[in-house]
Amino acid sequence: MTKRVLLIGTTMGLVSGEKLDQEKAIYVTLESFQQSGYETILLTENREVFPDFHTLAQHVIFQDINLTNLKSIIIQYQIDFIFPTYAANNKLNIFKNLIKQGFLEKNHVKLLVLNQKNLNLMISHKALTNYLQNKGFRLIEHEIINKFDEAMAFVQQHHFPIIIRVNNKEQKTYWNSINTKEELIHLFQTTKASEGYEVERSINTFKEITMTTVRDRFDNKALIYASEDIDPIGIHSNDSISVTPVYSITNRLFQRIRDAVLKLTRLLKIVGICTFHLAVDEKTDSFYVLEISPLFQSKILPIIASTGYPLFEVICQISLGCRLQNVLTLDGSIINAAVELTPNHLTGRFPIWQSPQLVDLNNNLGPHKSSLGAVIVNGNNLETVIMKGFKILNLSDDIFINHPDAKLSDEQIESLLFHTSIRRIIAVCEALNRGFDVQEIQSFTKYNLVFLETLKHLLDLARLLEYKKGDLDTLLLSKRYGFTDFLIAKLWNLTTAQVTKITSQLSLNRLFLPTPSSYSLDHGAVLNYYSSFLDDPFIKEPNYQIIINNYPNSDMISNHEMTILAHQLIHRFQSDGYSVAAQGNLLSKIDSHALGDFYVDSSYNKSYLFSPQNRLNIAINTIENQHINYPVSIYNLKYQQQLLQNHQITTEIIFIQDNQQRLWLSLPITNVLKKLSSQHFEMTAIPSKLKTGLVKRISDYVHSNYQNTKFGTIIISDNDQWQWLDGFTINVGIVSQVNPNFIDVLCHCLVGIATPKSQKSKHLFGRKINLKQLANGLYTTKVKYFDLPTTYRQELK
Structure with a gap:
């Protein structure tokens, strides 16, 4: 009898890059389980999924991920295995309760990857510290306190900043970063702790390292990823710039840490993947384990970008009992996944925020992750990696051209260096330009010293470019360290085209290098x-x-x-x-x-x-x-919000037109904007019926105005004003679900072989998006899906 695996998919709520990475991981996992002969059932709260999910999985269940639904699905579909690797941390108590209640054992269900021990260590920080202490691992100084005076006594011994949290048993209690006495007073005035407070020494003077291991049930294990944060903030690793491989600690210390995480992987009986976040104190040659996570974390995605390691396939295969040395990949080859790869280049991960005006994002980064996602770049030196990151994050102009902090005094610059704000990198570069000592800046910011030296090198090179305008040797040097034609043109007061022409005449050309990897196979595999x-x-x-x-x-x-x-x-x-x-x-x-x-x-x-x-x-x-x-183009959420502010109700319809001017039309999506406050909006999108009269009006409109246009979106406002977009809005995800032939028609039109097909609507649902603007310039986005009434769905069909 074929075994059935239940995959726990993504949850709804806050939208972030992690959700996107989880969707990609689920896509590969479904393929891998299917290749191994398992039936797959996917439980997800996200209605806008990869269309292939519906063909790869025997069943896709759109329900809330909670204990009641999970029990019902296990019984109804006779589940044999649960694969929770891509589940959210806030769902861990569900699996803990399933084990505690004996439900899994009673129904003969095996929970892959997770077990009682590592679940407890993920959920309870107290359990983690006790476990590490019992196993002989050094712990960061911490205490359980009850009064403000006790907190101040801890501060006098270890100094600000400190990390403190309300020490109760709920998983959703968060750490707070306290930098001043006033902040500490405010915390005690606004919180009550029946079990006291847990106070801990800050790690802002340490290097922050991330390591990921894999292990099979035969105790074969390997360290497959290691990175370091080059601008550590001492609180949340995902808000820092990270670089792999680790390069700024001694090999002896690195090997000690490697041995330790591999030992913990075995002690925790991990069968799958486990990520460790560590703090390294080079002054005492010691390290601390901060967090253990056997769930997938998007921060380790550079392992794919830097080595081509088939991460998701490996996780699936070893969780099913396969040896690390004999992993079957989706291209049909057998690989040794226990190999610890070291690329000959650097890969950087840069966090991103919503606003280009970093001056508005001047809040101190705290214990709650502020970045929405990240961009990943590769390069053959650290300078190139940093320059690529600056370019993508729109920082190059401010750092090398505009110098927005130039009018500030030295004292004001020093003040900015002390605060872990999003825009601190601009103040760091301004301080380097003024000749601040690198060691002094490092003492203020706790940035990686090699990172600061690299920034100084780039700033010196930019000044040299300005001084030696037109010098080809300097141009050649700047190109080797990642300077773009666009930036050089600004420094030389030329056009980008002129610099590109000069560059093309040099013996210097762009070369795409495949990353060295055991998994870059000649047939079937993607070369990265x-x-x-x-x-x-x-x-x-x-x-x-x-x-x-x-x-x-x-x-x-x-x-x-x-x-x-x-x-x-x-x-x-x-x-x-x-x-x-x-x-x-x-x-x-x-x-x-x-x-x-x-x-x-x-x-x-x-x-x-x-x-x-x-x-x-x-x-x-x-x-x-x-x-x-x-x-x-897909126009973003803010654009759609502005569009709806002028017209509280709009209807949008995607059209595709072939060479014979035959039209394919999507179901209309009706949008309604509700203003909850000056900074809080709710947008609702619901598919509606495409009526004959509207089809004729759209056909006449497109044929009269856009005869040679392949695709676009028509937006009709509540006062019957018509607007055309040269792309799509964020509702394209709903369209691709309710009109399953959308992609097929679009692709065929683009290559000139399309004939519009009849459409059969399915997976009908609505969506609400809550957009809340925060005082610091960031905004949070929450998504919630809802089923349409049965009568309404029948009418649409």
């Missing part, structure tokens, strides 16, 4: 590339190929819709026999099965991160259509 400037001939891309370039923005909903759309396009084009290459941060390689070449870096000079549009460029170069380019 990073770009650098070398004295080598330019490698020409294939003559006939479809290339998809993605330039993400900072809106996570828009990114989510764009990624699903892009992967749909890739899959459809490949199914039709086309070779597809993809380039862009959101399209990073996720498995060993995908076809075509993959470029993780882009040569574009301009960042689209804070643009209202999330751009996807599709370059069609086939025998039938040579060198045709189709830019696709």
Whole structure:
């Protein structure tokens, strides 16, 4: 009898890049389980999923992930295994209760990856500290206190800042970073702790390291990932810039930490993946284990970008009982996944926020993660990695051209260096430009010293470029360290085209280098590339190929819709026999099965991160259509909010038009805006029926105004005003679910072989988005899906 695996999918609520990464992971996991002969059932709260989920999984269940629903599904579908690796941390108590109540044992269900021991250590910080202490691991100084005077006594011994939290048993209690006596007084005035407070020495003077291990049930194990935060904030690792591999601690200390995490992996009986967050004190040659997580964390995705390691396939196979040395990948090959790979280049992960005006984001980073996601870049030196990160984050102009902190006094700059705000990097660069001592800046910021020296090198090089305008040797040097034509043009008061022309005359060309990896196989696997400037001939891309370039923005909903759309396009084009290459941060390689070449870096000079549009460029170069380019835009959440503020109700319809001007139309999506307060909005989107009269009006409108347009969105306001968009809104995810032939028609139209097909609506649902603007310039986005009434669904069908 075929065994059944229940995958725990993504939850709703706050939208972040982690949700997007989880969706990609689930996509690969479904394929991997299916290849191994298991039936898969997916439980998810997200209605806008990869369309292939419906074909890969025997059942996709859209329900709240809670204890009652989980029990019901286990019984109804006779589940044999539960795979919770991509579940959210706030769902861990569900699995703990299933074990505690004996429900899993009674129904003969095995929980993969998690067990009673590592569940307790993830949920309870007290249990973790006790366990580590019993196993001989050194703990950061901490105490349980009850009074303000006791807290101040701890401060006098260890100094500010400190970390403190209300010490109760609830999982949702958070740590607080306390920097001053006034903040500590406020905490005691506003909270009550029946079991006291847990106070801990801050790690802001330590280096922060992340390590990830894998282990099978035969006790084969390996360290597969290690990175360090080069601008550690001492609170939340995901809000820092991280670089892999680790390069700034001694090899002796690194090996000690490696041995320790591998020992913990065995002690915890991990079968799967486990990530450890550690603090390293080089002064005492010691380290501390801060957090243990056997769940997938998006921070470790650079392991794929830097080595091509088929992470998700490995997790699935070893959780099912496979040996690490004999992992079956999706491309059909058997690999030794216990190999600890070391790439010959650096990979950086840069967190992103919603606003380009970093001066508005001047809050101190705290115990709650503020960044929404991250971008990943590769380079052959740290300078190149940093320059790529600055370019994508729109920081290059402020750091090298505008100098927004130039009018501040030295004392004001010093004050900014002390605070862990989002914009501190600009103050750091201003201090370096003024000649502040690197050691002094390091004592203020606790930044990695190598990182600060690298920043100083880049700033010195920028000044040299300004001083030696037109000097080819300086140009060559700057290119080797990641300076773009766009930035050099500004420093030299030239146009980008002029600098590009000069560069092209040098013996310096862009080369796409495949990352060295045991898993970059000749057949079937995706080659992962990073770009650098070398004295080598330019490698020409294939003559006939479809290339998809993605330039993400900072809106996570828009990114989510764009990624699903892009992967749909890739899959459809490949199914039709086309070779597809993809380039862009959101399209990073996720498995060993995908076809075509993959470029993780882009040569574009301009960042689209804070643009209202999330751009996807599709370059069609086939025998039938040579060198045709189709830019696709998804307008972000803020754009749609502004659109709705003028008209509280709008209706939008996507159209696709083939060469014979035959139209395909999506179901209309009706949008309603509700203003809850001056900074709080609720947007509701509901599919509606496409009536005959409206079809005729749209056909006449498109044929009269957009005869040669392949696709777009028509927006009709409540006063019957019509507007056309040269792309889609964030409702494209709903459209792709309720109109399952949408991608098929779009792809065929783009390559010139389309005939509009009849559409059969399914998976009908509505969506509410809550957008709340915060005082510090950030905003939070929450999504909730709801079922449409039965009578309404029947009418639509």
